[in-house]
Amino acid sequence: MRILIVDDSRAMQTIVRRGLEKAGYQDMEIRLANDGIEALDIIRVWEPNLVLSDWHMPGMTGMELLTELNRQMLSINVGFVTTETSNSRINQAMSAGAKFFVHKPFDLETLHKAIVPFIPSQSGPPSKEQDETEEQGSKRDAMDIVLPNASAYSKVVNGFTNQEIFVESIEPIPMYEDNFPYLLGLFSDEAQQVVRAVCILDIQSASVIGGALLGMDGESVRRIIASKSLPKELIGACQRMYRVTSAIMRNQSTGHDLHMLSANLVTQSFPKLELLFQKPASQRVDFEVAVSGYGQGNVTIVAS
Template identity: 30%
Template sequence: MRLLVVDDSRVMRQIVTRTLRQAGHGGHEIVEAENGRVGLELVASHRPDLVLSDWNMPEMTGIEFLEALRAAGDATPFGFITSEGSSLMRVQALQAGALFLIGKPFTAESFALHLDPVLGRGAHAPVATVAVEERVAGHTGLPERKEARDLLERLLARDCAVDSAVGHPVPGDRRTTTAELVGDDGHLAALFVADHELVVRLGACLSLTPAPAAEGLVKDGETTPPVESAFSEALNVFTSLFNGGGGPHVRLGRVWFNAAPPPEVLAPMEGSLTRDDMVVTVSGYGAGRLSVVLPATAVATSGAA
């Protein structure tokens, strides 16, 4: 059988392919596309038996891709694999004709559960319903350390540790990467602040960059496009810790590698004491520091509730 994997992250397409193999579906032909527009062309030319698509992609999103297929009378089986999964998205997926929606980070077991019925192996779940994998967390505050560790271990497929850090990386420092977590209405929900060591070591692991090469980048204070892309994908998946339980839906926004974000991004953080400073250790690659900071406005809103 032929499967079409659609995701704007090359790293994530590789992880999807790896997980397919782990779930017992490694014998299928895999075709890849970087967005819905290319995916639409490949459905017409390659006639896949199943499409596995991300939701948020440039040029054409996953839901636009699915809607375009169905509008053209194409009934190719279609499922979403995404770091997001708000109630609205789930309803949209069902109404547009998706068979399932699997949240990142996914497992071989979740793949087998949703793909086996479609690909003719077993009958774990009925087809033509949206089956949504449970989110790692059910709150919108700071994630629990164990949740963060479990998420990273599933994403990286190797042992990780998440412990308390002494000190924290400072946004705007030359060797610091800052990323924003934003709500659907555009409000700033949180900041991720990572030191250079974590960006390189975690990004290198996810992009399959050898550990010795990663240590060279750490020493030289440099990164590479694959490492930065992989680290962004890791943060994107990390946002799943903030979604669930009926709280506001959030997503990864802009990322500033080794650069200061605009002052208006940092302003809401002034006076905020709601943060978690942690050391993340990736087996075989080493450790780095990550801070998750909630803005003072979010803390006040949470307290008022």
């Protein structure tokens, strides 16, 4: 059981750590970080089972840390141990995937009740057989997600624009450095608040689709592509398209349509993104989208 404590107060780090040690969890490893930036560096390498974070910290707050973990699709359980009591902020964090809030000052029983659901039932590193079982389970979960074909995707994106967007199925494409930034849409099943599908727009497809939705002229769209920078209004247009796209993705095992969790602009590669582009054709669809006078780009939708 690996737990990362994130707090800019050394005294509070010690209090939380001692509370965990007194609870007597087996095979527990604890590491400390002074802010969200340091926590991210540790998380990428150490991959803790649980992060216990303060909210108010210099450099990067706990909420900003949670947002960045979501953006990088790092599936880490995050709970807050904080003085923050604002209902709006608590709701914001819970909507973003926070697992619980423990308010300072706290007692050992309160801390234990919050974290016990996230303690692995079996201590120690997973065996080879466990790794294989989890990998097979992940593949089965991905196969449960119904992704749109080119015809369905075309109907959705063309239902909200006067500019015709041509959509054509293509073979799976790799990630290209020249296609950054990518705009990632994360989708979940309403019954399972985990990412079940990711829609990836490269700079060209985001500009083409967003430009068509906004009724932009061809010169403006080509200028955006050349600048390698997506303006806010264009990102907003793509977010609206993502919300509609969720209606044509479905979890067969639960019978629910997926819904958009967030849209995140990614300016450089990270491991989870590279893994998405390595998914087999059975777990993804790839399209080329084009608008006359705009150019063309690539769309990849991956079940996860």
